[in-house]
Amino acid sequence: MIEQSSPAKALAATFWQMPKDDLYRALDSGPDGLSHIEADRRLAIVGANRVDASQGRSALRKLGQRLWNPLIAMLLAAALVSGLSGDIGSFAIIATVLSLSITLDIVQEHRAELTAEALRESVAIQADVVRDGKDATISVTALVPGDVVKLRIGDLIPADGIVLDAQDLQVNEALMTGEPFPAFKTDGPCSASLPADATNALFAGTSTVGGSGRMLVVTTGGRTRFGAIASAMAANAPPTALEQGVRRLGFLILRLTLFLTLFVLMAHLVAQHNAMESFLFAVALAVGLTPELLPMVMTVTLARGALRMAKRKVIVKRLSAIHDLGAMDTLCVDKTGTLTEARITLEAHVDPQDRTCDRVLSLARLNSTFQAGVRSPLDDAILSANHNGLDGWVRLAEVPFDFERRRLSVLAQRNGEHTLIAKGAPESVLSRCVAVEIDGLAHPLDSAWQQKMADIQARYARDGFRLLAVAIRSIPAGQQTISVSDETNLTMIGFCVFADPPKQDAASAIEALGSLGVTMRILSGDHGAVVAHVAQSVGLRSDRIVTGAQISELTDAALIARVDDIDLFARIDPDQKRRIIAALRHRNHVVGFMGDGVNDAPALHAAHVGISVTGATEVARAAADMILLAPDLSVLAAGVREGRRTFANILKYVRMGTSSNFGNMLSMALASVVLPFLPLLPLQILLNNLIYDLSEIGIPFDDVDREDIARPESWDMASILRFTIIMGMVSSLFDAITFAVLLKLFDADAALFQTGWFVESIATQILVIFVIRSRKWPWRANRPHNILIATSFGALLAGVALALGPWRAAFGFTALSPGLLAMIVAIAAAYLVSATIAKRLAISDR
Numbered sequence: 001m002i003e004q005s006s007p008a009k010a011l012a013a014t015f016w017q018m019p020k021d022d023l024y025r026a027l028d029s030g031p032d033g034l035s036h037i038e039a040d041r042r043l044a045i046v047g048a049n050r051v052d053a054s055q056g057r058s059a060l061r062k063l064g065q066r067l068w069n070p071l072i073a074m075l076l077a078a079a080l081v082s083g084l085s086g087d088i089g090s091f092a093i094i095a096t097v098l099s100l101s102i103t104l105d106i107v108q109e110h111r112a113e114l115t116a117e118a119l120r121e122s123v124a125i126q127a128d129v130v131r132d133g134k135d136a137t138i139s140v141t142a143l144v145p146g147d148v149v150k151l152r153i154g155d156l157i158p159a160d161g162i163v164l165d166a167q168d169l170q171v172n173e174a175l176m177t178g179e180p181f182p183a184f185k186t187d188g189p190c191s192a193s194l195p196a197d198a199t200n201a202l203f204a205g206t207s208t209v210g211g212s213g214r215m216l217v218v219t220t221g222g223r224t225r226f227g228a229i230a231s232a233m234a235a236n237a238p239p240t241a242l243e244q245g246v247r248r249l250g251f252l253i254l255r256l257t258l259f260l261t262l263f264v265l266m267a268h269l270v271a272q273h274n275a276m277e278s279f280l281f282a283v284a285l286a287v288g289l290t291p292e293l294l295p296m297v298m299t300v301t302l303a304r305g306a307l308r309m310a311k312r313k314v315i316v317k318r319l320s321a322i323h324d325l326g327a328m329d330t331l332c333v334d335k336t337g338t339l340t341e342a343r344i345t346l347e348a349h350v351d352p353q354d355r356t357c358d359r360v361l362s363l364a365r366l367n368s369t370f371q372a373g374v375r376s377p378l379d380d381a382i383l384s385a386n387h388n389g390l391d392g393w394v395r396l397a398e399v400p401f402d403f404e405r406r407r408l409s410v411l412a413q414r415n416g417e418h419t420l421i422a423k424g425a426p427e428s429v430l431s432r433c434v435a436v437e438i439d440g441l442a443h444p445l446d447s448a449w450q451q452k453m454a455d456i457q458a459r460y461a462r463d464g465f466r467l468l469a470v471a472i473r474s475i476p477a478g479q480q481t482i483s484v485s486d487e488t489n490l491t492m493i494g495f496c497v498f499a500d501p502p503k504q505d506a507a508s509a510i511e512a513l514g515s516l517g518v519t520m521r522i523l524s525g526d527h528g529a530v531v532a533h534v535a536q537s538v539g540l541r542s543d544r545i546v547t548g549a550q551i552s553e554l555t556d557a558a559l560i561a562r563v564d565d566i567d568l569f570a571r572i573d574p575d576q577k578r579r580i581i582a583a584l585r586h587r588n589h590v591v592g593f594m595g596d597g598v599n600d601a602p603a604l605h606a607a608h609v610g611i612s613v614t615g616a617t618e619v620a621r622a623a624a625d626m627i628l629l630a631p632d633l634s635v636l637a638a639g640v641r642e643g644r645r646t647f648a649n650i651l652k653y654v655r656m657g658t659s660s661n662f663g664n665m666l667s668m669a670l671a672s673v674v675l676p677f678l679p680l681l682p683l684q685i686l687l688n689n690l691i692y693d694l695s696e697i698g699i700p701f702d703d704v705d706r707e708d709i710a711r712p713e714s715w716d717m718a719s720i721l722r723f724t725i726i727m728g729m730v731s732s733l734f735d736a737i738t739f740a741v742l743l744k745l746f747d748a749d750a751a752l753f754q755t756g757w758f759v760e761s762i763a764t765q766i767l768v769i770f771v772i773r774s775r776k777w778p779w780r781a782n783r784p785h786n787i788l789i790a791t792s793f794g795a796l797l798a799g800v801a802l803a804l805g806p807w808r809a810a811f812g813f814t815a816l817s818p819g820l821l822a823m824i825v826a827i828a829a830a831y832l833v834s835a836t837i838a839k840r841l842a843i844s845d846r
């Protein structure tokens with residue numbers, strides 16, 4: 001029976017040295033894996049198979065985070081002190097108001113996150129396991145030690161374990177070894193002491209790039225050897241565009257808050273107000289200025305965006321990617337399957353004289369059939385071409401494909417003759433050739449033949465056809481394996497010619513993106529002429545093109561200097577894709593990358609928004625932020641609009657928070673200096689803040705103007721500051737008018753002043769959303785959403801009722817005369833009109 005505490009601990013760290021049967025015994029498992037019941041039992045003991053425990057953030061934990069907010073903590077402490085000194089009532093009310101607003105915040109955010117989580121689950125990485133002796137597909141997070149897992153090409157290794165059986169299983173272990181070349185894995189114990197040398201062990205965080213097999217899971221989750229590194233690397237992703245924006249906004253608000261609260265505190269002390277009361281007041285003021293609802297508003301807005309995208313068959317894995325998609329101004333794509341149909345067809349197979357030649361096809365077929373790596377659409381095309389069987393050929397070995405070499409060789413034998421068959425990118429294969437074969441006779445590959453080959457390539461490329469070259473070499477009969485060094489002295493047999501037509505909707509999708517201000521770049525491993533041809537046929541510029549060879553000559557700095565002037569990148573390898581993305585980011589572009597292959601994973605990770613498709617390899621899907629469920633490019637433009645809509649609504653909240661709030665606080669700061677009493681009691685400030693927060697719940701639902709989604713938006717701090725100052729001053733002006741009316745016309749005492757101003761400030765603060773929500777004149781703007789109307793007027797009513805109802809004395813309010821009420825209504829109306837005019841100045845048109 002497995003140890004209760006930790007099944008994995010019982011095993012040595014070098015578990016791969018143990019014979020298979022000993023491992024079965026130690027894990028109480030067997031070739032048929034576990035039963036569902038036993039697996040569930042183990043899952044309960046060892047926990048989910050994930051490294052990052054914070055994934056399942058509980059509501060309780062969020063509460064803790066909210067209370068740790070220094071301002072809230074300070075306020076609670078201060079209220080407690082005043083409670084201890086006798087004022088129990090105000091302590092109770094402050095505590096209630098705070099807990100109400102925190103609860104509201106947490107509940108909203110939690111619900112939004114559940115929505116997002118459900119969407120994410122629908123594209124979660126799955127594992128094929130054997131349970132109860134039958135095949136089953138489960139989430140990788142449900143894997144436990146003792147499970148038997150089937151592995152296919154492009155899968156992420158889900159946990160640490162050993163190989164049970166393997167057919168040419170190749171694994172990319174770059175994470176642990178730094179080696180880009182695949183490592184072959186076989187079963188059977190291994191005496192190596194280092195994981196990198198363990199030929200029978202598989203480690204979480206690495207991935208399969210060829211072959212297939214089954215593994216026995218030994219350790220899961222945080223106990224895996226490199227899982228922690230892998231997830232740290234994932235967590236180390238460059239900051240998202242949203243994070244960058246919010247961070248800068250945070251600093252802006254922090255500075256405003258510090259300035260205002262310090263100013264008020266000093267003024268109070270100079271005026272010799274009650275120190276405790278002044279302190280409470282200053283803190284309440286700071287709380288009022290903090291956009292404490294910003295995380296909630298963002299989460300709710302983004303989750304709503306995610307739901308709408310899901311209807312269009314786009315699953316968002318990382319919520320903030322929606323915002324980043326809206327901010328994106330550059331979209332990089334790979335070519336095959338993204339811009340072109342995923343189905344490639346074989347159009348011709350020709351010898352070095354460009355005459356149809358069956359030998360080329362036979363050899364290409366042998367190569368495609370015998371290779372065990374990631375099967376590319378090119379292999380599929382070769383294999384689906386009509387042709388007879390393998391004619392007695394037997395596979396011996398292979399040198400797998402990699403994206404730097406761009407070719408792959410197999411070693412096959414027939415009748416005791418061993419032959420190496422290579423196929424790959426023409427320039428890569430030809431550089432290894434010394435002869436060409438015509439009608440069964442070999443001729444030296446001299447410059448005349450070189451020229452001929454180049455002409456053939458150029459001619460096909462001009463018409464948009466892709467070529468693979470096929471070459472062979474006979475190998476001494478005793479030799480059972482081959483390596484890269486055997487790929488020399490080849491004889492060129494001919495070319496396979498493929499058609500890879502652009503997608504029907506590619507041109508219109510690119511045009512739609514272009515009209516939204518998103519420029520497109522192609523990052524392809526294919527030949528320059530083919531890339532240029534595809535670019536032309538989908539309506540992209542095709543003259544500004546560079547190749548991977550040129551890029552490898554450039555330092556990062558030189559690449560950054562040039563990258564803006566290049567549209568097409570051809571013959572580039574996976575790391576160059578990543579470098580190009582990084583260079584574009586450096587140029588302050590918000591960059592999206594769309595791709596589906598093993599070779600696209602680094603770029604997907606480096607981009608602000610990584611986009612992949614359902615049929616993509618697991619590594620690509622794991623690295624992506626969103627997954628397209630349908631191969632339909634037009635959803636991209638829709639996604640961009642959705643992202644901008646989300647941003648526009650977040651910006652509404654930010655503008656509300658920074659301007660009308662700032663204005664109110666500014667007036668309060670000024671008033672508190674001139675008045676002999678507090679302009680609002682700390683409790684009233686908090687109430688005001690709570691009601692205002694309630695009114696904003698509707699913002700995520702609101703519609704936006706067409707102009708707001710026409711261009712990529714960015715977090716432009718200068719424009720936010722400008723808006724804040726202009727709108728804040730307008731609001732303060734009307735506050736000042738209110739003060740004058742209250743003090744001069746109505747001769748207000750403390751309670752009357754506070755009540756009057758509370759009502760005025762609630763009304764102006766809440767209603768101004770209908771001004772701020774659009775940059776246009778109100779009659780031109782789109783209609784506000786019903787939910788926004790409901791929350792705004794609901795909150796307004798609640799605020800007015802609180803101040804005027806029979807319970808008003810409990811909050812320090814007093815009755816208002818009808819004359820004063822009418823004055824307040826008039827002032828609020830005048831303010832809204834002025835704000836409408838001022839916003840035309842405040843929102844600069846770009």
Ligand SMILES: Nc1ncnc2c1ncn2[C@@H]1O[C@H](COP(=O)(O)OP(=O)(O)OP(=O)(O)O)[C@@H](O)[C@H]1O
Binds near residue numbers: 599
């Ligand atoms: N299975 C294969 N056998 C031989 N050569 C291959 C194979 N797959 C790819 N190649 C060669 O490697 C080159 C780069 O591969 P591939 O086209 O998949 O790269 P990519 O960056 O994903 O490009 P794309 O933009 O077309 O998706 C191909 O143009 C082809 O010449």
Ligand SMILES: [Mg+2]
Binds near residue numbers: 334596597
């Ligand atoms: Mg590709």
